[in-house]
Amino acid sequence: MIIKFPDGNERNYDVGVSALDIAASISDKLKKATVAAEVNGKVVDAFSPITTDSTLKLLTFADEGGRKAYRHTASHIMAQAVKRLYKDVKLAIGPSIENGFYYDFDTDITFSQADFAAIEKEINKIVSENLPISRFEMPRKEAIEYMENMGEQYKVELINDLPINSIISFYKQGDFVDLCAGPHLPSTGIVKNIKLLSVAGAYWRGNEKNKMLQRIYGTAFAKKQELDEYIEKLEEAKKRDHNKLGRELELFTTVDMIGQGLPILLPKGARIIQLLERFVEDEEQRRGYQLTKTPFMAKRDLYKVSGHWDHYRDSMFIMGDSEDETAEVFALRPMTCPFQFMTYLNRSRSYRDLPMRLNETSTLFRNESSGEMHGLIRVRQFTISEGHIACRPDQVEEEFKGCLELTKYLLGTIGLLDDITYRFSKWDENDKEKYIGAPESWDATQNMMRDILNDLNVPFVEADGEAAFYGPKLDLQIKNVHGKEDTLVTIQIDFQLAERFGMTYTDSDGEKKYPYVLHRTSIGCYERTLALLIEKYAGAFPTWLAPVQVKVMAMTDRTQDQAIEIADKLFKMGIRTETDLRNEKIGFKIREAQMQKIPYMLIVGDKEVEAGVVAVRSRKNGDEGTKPLSEFASEILLEIAEKRK
RNA sequence: GCCAAUGUAGCUCAGUUGGUAGAGCAGCGCAUUCGUAAUGCGCAGGUCUGGGGUUCGAGUCCCCACAUUGGCUCCA
Numbered sequence: 002m003i004i005k006f007p008d009g010n011e012r013n014y015d016v017g018v019s020a021l022d023i024a025a026s027i028s029d030k031l032k033k034a035t036v037a038a039e040v041n042g043k044v045v046d047a048f049s050p051i052t053t054d055s056t057l058k059l060l061t062f063a064d065e066g067g068r069k070a071y072r073h074t075a076s077h078i079m080a081q082a083v084k085r086l087y088k089d090v091k092l093a094i095g096p097s098i099e100n101g102f103y104y105d106f107d108t109d110i111t112f113s114q115a116d117f118a119a120i121e122k123e124i125n126k127i128v129s130e131n132l133p134i135s136r137f138e139m140p141r142k143e144a145i146e147y148m149e150n151m152g153e154q155y156k157v158e159l160i161n162d163l164p165i166n167s168i169i170s171f172y173k174q175g176d177f178v179d180l181c182a183g184p185h186l187p188s189t190g191i192v193k194n195i196k197l198l199s200v201a202g203a204y205w206r207g208n209e210k211n212k213m214l215q216r217i218y219g220t221a222f223a224k225k226q227e228l229d230e231y232i233e234k235l236e237e238a239k240k241r242d243h244n245k246l247g248r249e250l251e252l253f254t255t256v257d258m259i260g261q262g263l264p265i266l267l268p269k270g271a272r273i274i275q276l277l278e279r280f281v282e283d284e285e286q287r288r289g290y291q292l293t294k295t296p297f298m299a300k301r302d303l304y305k306v307s308g309h310w311d312h313y314r315d316s317m318f319i320m321g322d323s324e325d326e327t328a329e330v331f332a333l334r335p336m337t338c339p340f341q342f343m344t345y346l347n348r349s350r351s352y353r354d355l356p357m358r359l360n361e362t363s364t365l366f367r368n369e370s371s372g373e374m375h376g377l378i379r380v381r382q383f384t385i386s387e388g389h390i391a392c393r394p395d396q397v398e399e400e401f402k403g404c405l406e407l408t409k410y411l412l413g414t415i416g417l418l419d420d421i422t423y424r425f426s427k428w429d430e431n432d433k434e435k436y437i438g439a440p441e442s443w444d445a446t447q448n449m450m451r452d453i454l455n456d457l458n459v460p461f462v463e464a465d466g467e468a469a470f471y472g473p474k475l476d477l478q479i480k481n482v483h484g485k486e487d488t489l490v491t492i493q494i495d496f497q498l499a500e501r502f503g504m505t506y507t508d509s510d511g512e513k514k515y516p517y518v519l520h521r522t523s524i525g526c527y528e529r530t531l532a533l534l535i536e537k538y539a540g541a542f543p544t545w546l547a548p549v550q551v552k553v554m555a556m557t558d559r560t561q562d563q564a565i566e567i568a569d570k571l572f573k574m575g576i577r578t579e580t581d582l583r584n585e586k587i588g589f590k591i592r593e594a595q596m597q598k599i600p601y602m603l604i605v606g607d608k609e610v611e612a613g614v615v616a617v618r619s620r621k622n623g624d625e626g627t628k629p630l631s632e633f634a635s636e637i638l639l640e641i642a643e644k645r646k
Numbered sequence: 647g648c649c650a651a652u653g654u655a656g657c658u659c660a661g662u663u664g665g666u667a668g669a670g671c672a673g674c675g676c677a678u679u680c681g682u683a684a685u686g687c688g689c690a691g692g693u694c695u696g697g698g699g700u701u702c703g704a705g706u707c708c709c710c711a712c713a714u715u716g717g718c719u720c721c722a
Contacts, residue, residue, distance in 0.1 A: 103717095113650065201717030202649020209719045213649055216717070244715085249657080257695065257713045316721085370647050370720065378722090385722065467721095476722090488722050526722050557679045584679070592683035606681060616682080624682055 005056040020047040021187065024059050034061040036191070036223075037070035037184045044070070046136060048187040062223035072097035074134065074186045075195045075221035080104045081177035082123035083217070092179065093155045093205060093214050100231070100484065101220030105203055107155065112215050117197040120217075124195050131190030132175035136183060144169035148180065155205065156180045194228040195221040238482040243535035244376035250540050250597065252531070252548075253377060262374040262381030264528070269548035272577075273534075274384070274527045276546055278362050280644075281386045281411060281524050288407055290360040290388060295340035297364060301330045306501055307339040308437055312470045316367045333366035337387040338520060342502045345391055350506040355516060356392035356400050360523075363387035377532035378487060385526040391504065391516040397494065398453050404492045404521045405457060408477065411524045412490070416543070416646050417479065417533055421489065423459050425451065426467030426474040436470050438497045446496045447473045469520070471497045477525075482536045489529065493520040541598040541620060545641040551578040552594040553615075556587055556606030564605045567615060567630055574634055576641070595620055601637060603630075 004023060005011050014023060020038030024031045024047070038047045039058040044066040051057070060067035076095040079102075084090055087110055095104030106112075139147065141160060148156040159180060160169055172181045174189055186192060197219040205211035222228040239245070247253050252270030259265070266274060282292065301323065304310040309317065313335055321330035334340065341359045350357070364384045373379050392400045412418040428436045428443050436443070450473050454461050461475065468474055469491075477490040495518040499505075505513040524530055534542065544550055551571055555564035561582045571578040581590045587604060594602050604616040614627040 111650070115651095199716060200650060203718045204648075207719070209648070213718075215649070218717080255713080261713070365722085367721080372647065372649090372718085373720065375715085380722095383722075483716085485717095491722065522722075529722065554682095556681065559679075586678095586680055586685060587682060588680090589684055590682090595683055602682080604682070608681085618682060 002051070003054045004051070005054075007056075007058050014051075016052055017050040019050055020057060020059055023057065031059065035059045036062055036067040036186050039066060044184055046184040046187070049136065069097040070184045070186060071192060071223065072102040072221050073184075074189070075192050075219065076102035076104050077172065077174065077177065077179055077181070077185065078124055078127050078189055078192055078195065079120065079197070079217065079219055080106075080179065081127055081174065082120050084177065086119060086123055091155055092153055094159070095179075101198065101218060103216050103218045105205070105214040105216045107205075107212065107214050112200045112217060114200065121195070121197055127175070127189050128193055128195070129190070130175065131188050133188045134172060134174045134185050136170055136172055136185070138168050138170045141165060141167045141169055144171075144180070151178070153180075192221060194223070194225050195219060196228060196232070241482045241536045241539045243378070243481075243532040246540045247377060247532065247535050250535075252535065260381075261371055262369060262379065264377060264380060270531065272548040273531055273542065273546055277415070277524060277527055277530065278386070280414075282360070282362060284407065284411065285360045285386075285388070285523060288358070288403065290358040293341055293344050293359050293361045295337065295343070295361060295363070296334075297366070298331050298333050299340070301332055303339050304332060307498060308470060308501065309335060309339070312435065312437065316369065318366050318368050335365055335367045337361055337363040337365065337385075338389060338498060339502070341387075341389045342498065342504055345504050346502065350391075352393060352506055352508045355506060356390050356396050358388065358390045360386070360388040377528040378481060380528055383526045383528045386523045388521050388523065390519040390521065391499065391506075392519065393506075393508075393514075394517060397449065397517050397519070398456065400519055401453050401492065401494070402457055404519060404523070405459070405475070407523050408490050408492070412477070414644050415524070415530070415534060415546070416537055417489065417530070420479050420533075420537070422478045423461040424467065424476040424478050425454060425461040425463045426476050427463060427465050428468040428473065429466035432466060436468065438471070442496055443473070446494055450475070450494050469493050469495075471495050472520075479533055481533065487529065489525040489533065490522050491520075495520055543644065543646045544600040544637065545644045547598070547600050548577065549579050549597070549599050550576050550637065550641070551601045551603060552581055552590075552599045553578060553603045553605060554581045554587060554590045554594070556604060558582075558584065559607060560605045560610055563610050567603060567605060570630065571634060574638065576634070576637060591618065601633075603633070
């Protein structure tokens with residue numbers, strides 16, 4: 002048979018040889034590195050026989066498919082180790098994931114990190130046993146019986162969900178058998194460098210109504226060095242963690258007595274947020290937005306109209322007895338929409354009023370579940386650069402484009418744009434609990450949004466069941482230092498709430514019509530954006546955002562007065578300047594300012610006073626020599642004005 | 647909300663099988679007046695997250711609550 006390689010070469014092989022045999026025929030080294038094979042575009046076991054003319058790509062750990070097979074095998078080895086050590090454990094699922102693998106177990110005993118040493122020891126034993134891994138298949142019915150006999154009820158459930166005529170595949174290594182589609186490596190001896198990372202609870206099939214299983218996360222690499230580097234990278238990432246750095250740099254703190262998800266923004270953190278807010282509000286004004294200031298709470302009547310009372314109540318802070326229909330019950334707002342709609346409804350609107358762009362620096366309250374809170378990324382009270390645009394159908398695309406451009410400009414300026422991915426979030430037509438509106442309207446609006454995204458060349462991925470309850474969204478996603486993805490910015494098309502609120506406009510033909518409403522944020526919620534900025538810059542903010550921009554240090558107490566004078570001059574120019582007049586060595590003062598990530602340090606000693614200059618040190622380049630204060634001031638003012646990164 | 651870990655001075659952490667609390671940094675005082683990432687000496691600082699319990703005795707063991715962290719579910 003003819004085997005075609007990616008480089009275009011073709012060679013003839015006997016029918017039934019495996020990818021591994023082929024690799025071996027090329028070189029020993031290649032055979033060793035081959036962990037899986039892509040045969041006619043499908044990733045399969047490297048040890049399975051190839052029986053017809055095929056194209057073949059040998060996969061090593063460097064290929065995604067190879068990495069997956071490697072780590073998936075690692076997950077089987079871990080499961081085998083766990084089963085050997087703890088007899089009554091039931092297996093759920095154990096896939097490879099982006100940077101490693103996990104396996105979900107059901108057992109009465111609780112795993113903790115303390116058990117890792119024992120499990121890893123058993124893993125290493127299985128690796129050194131070098132057990133051959135083989136694949137076998139059986140019809141669905143037999144497969145169910147087989148797994149029932151083994152007491153693996155989760156596997157039975159999985160097989161039950163497969164089509165009636167399926168052929169079910171299993172993989173076996175020594176005393177361990179697992180339901181699995183594969184592919185896997187040919188033996189356990191190849192998968193070295195396995196490390197367990199963490200334990201976690203995880204619901205069976207990701208449904209909170211199901212039993213919580215115990216998940217063990219781990220990773221595996223082909224080379225010991227790669228594993229070490231990965232662990233090192235994780236440690237480095239932790240140092241950038243906004244939750245640690247933000248507290249160390251005194252940007253925010255939390256207080257047990259205040260409660261979960263309610264951080265205190267300390268003066269430095271509050272300053273950064275103020276700078277961002279001013280930046281955003283000014284830019285939005287320039288782009289035709291009108292600022293509103295609306296109440297933080299409302300009677301439940303408002304939320305009944307908006308749909309929040311029925312679809313969002315669990316996440317709202319409610320004041321009063323919500324069971325009592327006659328009582329006046331208030332709730333803190335979880336969203337700004339209905340409040341800004343009232344602005345629209347203040348008087349009748351003409352097609353000439355549209356598009357009407359409203360923005361607000363809006364504080365919202367959401368009663369998130371207690372386990373959800375995370376530093377500044379997930380909180381219960383937050384302030385978002387909120388906005389709603391009411392527009393005619395023919396304006397939707399242009400307005401959507403305007404929203405996206407604004408966001409790109411803002412995120413580009415603060416330096417987060419390059420880290421963004423785009424998600425087109427659609428509804429789940431089966432989830433009638435969550436979503437309002439008719440399927441046809443959803444389809445129409447989603448198609449409209451997809452067309453707009455395509456027109457604008459937005460490189461998006463589609464996601465089902467991620468829409469808002471009233472309409473589809475474009476979400477701008479970003480990952481934190483732990484690799485966890487969150488939504489930074491969202492732009493939504495709403496075809497429903499205008500009608501619910503009776504928001505109409507009189508069109509040129511004299512007819513009353515409902516506008517489309519775009520719900521959008523431009524820079525996201527300030528707390529979350531700040532968190533990601535902290536991680537992006539490891540606390541060393543661009544000068545225009547730095548809470549303290551210049552530290553003026555007196556060399557000795559002979560130059561204190563001059564230091565104060567210099568700081569005062571800069572301060573009056575609007576540069577955030579502090580002095581350090583302490584009786585400490587200059588090295589000590591520099592170290593402290595450096596650790597606080599202050600962009601510029603001015604050192605004032607006898608020599609500088611004599612020459613009428615300042616000695617400039619930047620956190621980035623160190624000693625930059627001396628220059629007149631006026632020169633330094635105009636340079637830093639320019640850097641700030643240009644919002645240089 | 648669920649699973650797990652953690653909680654000792656402002657911060658980072660020690661604290662033996664249960665016997666009455668310790669270091670470094672920060673703070674304050676004194677000395678030092680110093681040239682680009684840590685000057686020396688001294689002083690003060692704690693209801694060991696909170697509340698119950700076991701015990702002659704609890705930072706240590708048990709229970710409950712709260713908070714922090716990593717996941718799950720949910721979400722900006």
